[in-house]
Amino acid sequence: xxxxxxxxxxxxxxxxxxxxxxxxxxxxxxxxxxxxxxxxxxxxxxxxxxxxxxxxxxxxxxxxxxxxxxxxxxxxxxxxxxxxxxxxxxxxxxxxxxxxxxxxxxxxxxxxxxxxxxxxxxxxxxxxxxxxxxxxxxxxxxxxxxxxxxxxxxxxxxxxxxxxxxxxxxxxxxxxxxxxxxxxxxxxxxxxxxxxxxxxxxxxxxxxxxxxxxxxxxxxxxxxxxxxxxxxxxxxxxxxxxxxxxxxxxxxxxxxxxxxxxxxxxx
Amino acid sequence: xxxxxxxxxxxxxxxxxxxxxxxxxxxxxxxxxxxxxxxxxxxxxxxxxxxxxxxxxxxxxxxxxxxxxxxxxxxxxxxxxxxxxxxxxxxxxxxxxxxxxxxxxxxxxxxxxxxxxxxxxxxxxxxxxxxxxxxxxxxxxxxxxxxxxxxxxxxxxxxxxxxxxxxxxxxxxxxxxxxxxxxxxxxxxxxxxxxxxxxxxxxxxxxxxxxxxxxxxxxxxxxxxxxxxxx
Numbered sequence: 380x381x382x383x384x385x386x387x388x389x390x391x392x393x394x395x396x397x398x399x400x401x402x403x404x405x406x407x408x409x410x411x412x413x414x415x416x417x418x419x420x421x422x423x424x425x426x427x428x429x430x431x432x433x434x435x436x437x438x439x440x441x442x443x444x445x446x447x448x449x450x451x452x453x454x455x456x457x458x459x460x461x462x463x464x465x466x467x468x469x470x471x472x473x474x475x476x477x478x479x480x481x482x483x484x485x486x487x488x489x490x491x492x493x494x495x496x497x498x499x500x501x502x503x504x505x506x507x508x509x510x511x512x513x514x515x516x517x518x519x520x521x522x523x524x525x526x527x528x529x530x531x532x533x534x535x536x537x538x539x540x541x542x543x544x545x546x547x548x549x550x551x552x553x554x555x556x557x558x559x560x561x562x563x564x565x566x567x568x569x570x571x572x573x574x575x576x577x578x579x580x581x582x583x584x585x586x587x588x589x590x591x592x593x594x595x596x597x598x599x600x601x602x603x604x605x606x607x608x609x610x611x612x613x614x615x616x617x618x619x620x621x622x623x624x625x626x627x628x629x630x631x632x633x634x635x636x637x638x639x640x641x642x643x644x645x646x
Numbered sequence: 647x648x649x650x651x652x653x654x655x656x657x658x659x660x661x662x663x664x665x666x667x668x669x670x671x672x673x674x675x676x677x678x679x680x681x682x683x684x685x686x687x688x689x690x691x692x693x694x695x696x697x698x699x700x701x702x703x704x705x706x707x708x709x710x711x712x713x714x715x716x717x718x719x720x721x722x723x724x725x726x727x728x729x730x731x732x733x734x735x736x737x738x739x740x741x742x743x744x745x746x747x748x749x750x751x752x753x754x755x756x757x758x759x760x761x762x763x764x765x766x767x768x769x770x771x772x773x774x775x776x777x778x779x780x781x782x783x784x785x786x787x788x789x790x791x792x793x794x795x796x797x798x799x800x801x802x803x804x805x806x807x808x809x810x811x812x813x814x815x816x817x818x819x820x821x822x823x824x825x826x827x828x829x830x831x832x833x834x835x836x837x838x839x840x841x842x843x844x845x846x847x848x849x850x851x852x853x854x855x856x857x858x859x860x861x862x863x864x865x866x867x868x869x870x871x872x873x874x875x876x877x
Binding site: 455 | 652653656660685713
């Protein structure tokens with residue numbers, strides 16, 4: 380649900396694109412130039428940032444809180460840990476991590492989209508959080524943090540919006556301490572044909588209608604439904620994590636596979 | 647263990663955690679005792695599901711998780727047996743229980759049991775947070791009066807019934823009369839039991855003391871002939 384737009388023209392990914400201008404990537408079901416996807420995703424999140432939380436509650440009927448709760452449970456984060464919450468958006472996970480790490484720990488809420496980061500920062504400040512939280516605008520493909528720095532890195536509903544997912548996984552692995560854990564919470568493929576059919580109908584009819592009614596933007600929620608279908612399935616993402624250098628990679632299907640939580644450990 | 651969707655487990659643990667923490671917030675004394683425990687973890691394994699719950703105390707709050715982690719003490723039992731031991735006035739949890747298996751720090755398990763059993767929730771304060779102090783006090787005092795009246799009415803009804811059945815109708819005797827009577831019956835039953843046992847013993851001794859019985863065919867033939875003669 381959260382994250383990326385990309386406005387980092389100095390990245391390696393973009394340098395490659397300049398030498399091969401015809402290279403394209405998917406934006407929902409459309410094929411667009413790689414540079415253009417970054418801007419389009421950014422526009423989506425600029426558009427929905429203010430209504431992001433209420434839309435999450437409406438679209439998932441509140442279940443996203445349970446998905447995030449299980450993510451926190453699996454993180455194993457303790458007092459004094461350093462945690463990076465990539466594509467942290469409005470700070471749901473960051474708040475919980477902040478409680479867990481205590482005053483001796485640190486949490487960094489990173490998001491590439493300035494609008495989402497502003498909404499998240501305001502929300503956390505309003506709730507009295509901030510002592511152990513830093514806010515950083517950062518691209519998941521090029522994280523501005525040292526090697527072997529975090530005990531836990533999480534990315535919730537953000538990876539599918541990243542253009543070069545393999546590069547982002549390598550970066551997340553790089554900043555993890557040995558023994559540290561990467562958690563990827565993301566929409567995935569339902570494991571029941573009946574559920575898949577119902578989910579498709581819901582995604583392509585109800586979601587855009589809700590988006591139009593509440594956020595005044597049906598296109599962004601059409602993109603949400605399409606981008607979920609273009610995202611790698613459970614096994615593919617697990618394989619990608621292994622290729623990025625993580626071990627003990629596994630996943631937990633939630634709500635019949637509509638969402639999956641992948642975890643891996645840096646050796 | 648039966649595989650359950652993590653969404654369902656998260657819903658269950660989230661509700662239980664919220665309810666327990668709300669109860670602790672309404673009983674500062676119990677909360678202080680939880681703070682004194684420090685950061686500890688109790689694992690509860692529910693049989694026959696094999697579902698493990700990890701209860702972690704953290705600055706007076708409880709966190710409940712289904713994700714495996716190291717625990718200071720592990721309690722294994724059925725939901726009913728565990729609830730009975732925690733919520734009723736049964737003895738403290740120990741290593742010698744038949745219905746609950748305990749591994750690890752038994753003192754922590756006993757402390758946890760005492761804190762939960764000793765919860766005294768300040769309902770008036772909880773109500774005041776929702777509807778304000780004056781209405782909450784009004785409602786709480788009415789509720790207390792109603793409960794007190796109910797208790798008195800129950801005692802009074804019980805006494806009136808007893809009086810009618812014993813004094814007025816004479817259906818049942820007084821306790822003072824009945825008790826010696828029942829004692830006599832008990833004594834008689836005991837004596838009867840003893841007598842029965844003695845008779846059985848005597849019969850057994852007689853059976854042992856009796857001479858071995860002769861051959862049945864050899865004894866019956868002369869007896870028959872005597873009878874024949876008398877006829």
